[in-house]
C-alpha cells in the first residue's frame with residue numbers, strides 16, 4: 112500500500128477503513144452543513160481551545176477572545192475552528208481543582224490529536240488550566256501558541272486597593288481574629304474581584320502565565336496584559352495570526368520545552384517570588400517531554416536568584432502594576448546573565464534574540480539586581496527524615512524568626528479532623544507548636560487541596576498570633592503567605608513518614624540546612640509503621656484512575672501513564 116500524501120487542513124488525521132477518500136468526503140460534506148465555502152474548507156485549520164464556562168469567572172472573557180483569535184486566523188489565511196475542553200476554576204471545584212488538572216490535560220491532548228488541525232491556540236487562564244494546556248500540548252506535540260485570559264484589575268476601595276485573593280485572606284484572617292465585623296466582611300466580599308480576569312496578584316495563575324512566557328509558549332509581553340485591556344484582544348488577534356504562521360515552520364512544543372527552557376522557568380519562578388504550585392505544574396510539564404525537575408537543583412538556583420518582583424502576596428503591587436512596569440520583557444532582561452539564551456519560542460526565535468534590547472522598566476515593581484526584594488530566591492526545598500523526597504517552603508512569604516525551629520507537633524489526621532478541632536477552645540496548642548496536617552496529599556480523596564495554609568487556631572488568632580510553623584502533604588494557594596511547609600513527599604497516604612507523626616512528637620525545621628526531621632526513635636516509628644495501613648481506593652471513575660496512577664509532588668502529580676514514555 113502506498114503512503115497517503117501529507118494532508119493538511121480538514122484532510123489531516125482522516126480515518127482509514129480501507130477508503131480514506133470516502134472518510135474525507137464525509138468529513139467535508141458534514142463540514143459543509145455548517146455553511147463553509149469550499150475556499151474556506153481548503154484553508155489550513157487552526158484549532159482554538161475554548162475553555163469558556165459559566166462556572167469559570169477567570170474565563171469570562173473567553174468568548175470575546177475566541178472571536179478575536181478567529182479574526183486573526185482568518186486574516187492570515189487559516190480556517191479557525193474553536194472547540195471546548197474541560198474548564199477548571201479554582202473555587203468552583205470539589206474536592207479541589209488539582210484533582211482535575213490531569214483530566215483537562217488529557218482532554219486537551221486527546222482533542223488536539225483527534226481533530227484535524229495544523230496548529231492550535233490554547234486559551235486558558237486559571238491556575239490549573241494553563242499548566243493542563245501546556246501538558247496536553249507538549250504530549251500532543253501540535254504547533255501551538257498559548258493565549259492567557261489575563262489578570263483582573265485591582266479595585267480602589269476606601270483608600271486602599273483590593274484584589275483576589277491575597278486581600279481575601281488578609282481580611283478573612285482579621286475577621287477570624289475579631290478585628291473585622293460581620294458587616295464589613297460582607298461588604299469586602301463584593302470588592303475583592305470586580306473585573307473579569309485571573310487573580311490580580313502573583314498567585315498561581317499569574318505565575319504560570321509568566322512561566323509560559325518564559326518557556327516561549329506565550330509571546331513575550333503578552334502574559335500580563337490585563338483581561339479587560341484592549342491590548343488583550345489585540346494579543347488574541349495576534350495569537351490567531353501567529354498560529355497560522357506556525358504552520359509549515361516545524362517548531363513543536365517538545366522543541367520549545369527543553370531542559371534549558373525549564374531551568375529558565377525555574378529561575379523566573381524564583382525571581383517572581385512565585386507560587387509554590389507552579390513548581391508542581393512545571394515539573395509535570397517537564398515530565399511530558401522527559402525532563403526531570405530536581406529539587407536539589409532548585410535549591411542551587413534559589414541561592415543564586417534574587418527575588419526582583421515586588422507584588423502581593425510577598426510584596427506590594429498587583430499584576431496590572433507588573434505589566435505597566437515592563438512585565439516579563441523587563442524581568443527577563445534583568446535576569447539575562449542568569450538565563451540560558453538558546454531556548455526557542457514557538458516561532459523558533461531564541462531567548463537571546465528576544466532579549467536583544469533593554470526593555471522599559473519601572474523599578475517600583477521590578478527591581479534592579481543591585482537592589483532586590485530579597486537577595487535569594489522565593490522557594491527552597493527541604494529534605495530529611497520527615498520528607499525523604501522533599502518538601503517546599505516559600506521563604507519569601509514566611510516569617511524569618513521561625514526558620515530555625517524545634518518544637519512539639521500538634522497533629523490533625525485529615526481535613527475533617529482539622530475542621531472539627533482547629534477552633535476547639537480545648538485544643539492543646541500554643542504559638543510555639545508546629546501544626547501538622549496529614550492525609551491530604553494527591554493519593555487521598557481530598558486530592559491535594561490548597562489546605563496547607565492551616566488557619567491559626569482562633570484562640571491564638573484572637574491573642575494576636577499571625578504566623579506559626581505549619582506543615583502538610585498538600586498545597587497552598589499562590590496568593591497565601593506564612594511559614595508553611597508544603598508538598599511533604601512521600602505523602603502520608605503513600606506510606607511516607609508524615610503518616611506516622613503523632614501529637615507530642617518533636618519536629619526540627621532548619622531553613623539554613625534545608626532540613627525537616629522527625630525526632631522520634633526508629634523503634635517507635637517501626638512500631639507505628641507496623642500498625643499503619645494504606646487508605647482504601649475509590650471504586651470507580653476518574654477518582655479510581657487518579658488513585659491508581661497519580662505521582663507524588665516531586666514528579667508533578669501527573670498520571671504515571673501520561674508522562675513521556677508512560
Ligand code: FES
Pocket residue numbers: 169200201202236237238275308309310314316
Ligand atoms: Fe482563577 Fe484565581 S481563581 S486565577
Ligand code: MG
Pocket residue numbers: 201238310314315316588589590
Ligand atoms: Mg490560586
